[in-house]
Amino acid sequence: MFDIACIERNSKIFCSTTLNDHTEITPLTLTFWNTDQYIAQWLDAINNLVSGTHMKVGLITDIQSPADSSGVVYWAVYRDNSVVYFQEHFCRKIDHSKIQSRGYLESLILPRKSNEEFSEDVSEWILDILDLKNWLHK
Incomplete structure (x- = not known):
């Protein structure tokens, strides 16, 4: 089972990620991206992985304004034929313009x-x- 979504709890926005029987809920920082931008990035990345355009993608779960942080938190997702591996990663330095x-x-x-x-x-x-x-078609 896989799911990634923006959810609201107590007037705050979170990222909920379900990987099989594990669900991780983390605060979603909205200082650089809004929820639509996170969702669009997830859709694009997963489409690229499913179609085989990319064999590794990142699902960004935290990106902040460059004034606040130069890094990004994401799920690194690796495809090997029909098997998909998820690992949580942090990249310390990114080019926010790219x-x-x-x-x-x-x-x-x-x-x-x-x-x-x-x-x-x-x-x-x-x-x-x-x-x-299945997530793409729900």
Whole structure:
């Protein structure tokens, strides 16, 4: 199961991400992007992954005004045939003027490393590409 959405709780906006039986809810910063821009970025990235245009994409879950932060938090999503791997990443320095350019975030995402390649365990969720296709068509 996969879902990513903007939700409202107690008059505040959050990003809710469901990966199989894990749901993560984090505050959604709206100082640089509005909710429509987050959703458009998610749709574009997932379309690119499902279509095979890109084999790795990022789903941005926190981007702030350049005056507040030069980084971005995102789900790095890697496709290997019908298997999709999710890892949460943080990029310390981005060019805010390019972040919405097609392929820019993907150019910053390093190749996927498995737990065997990390000195410590990395949190990783494994889904089927059909989960993402179903999300696109809901």
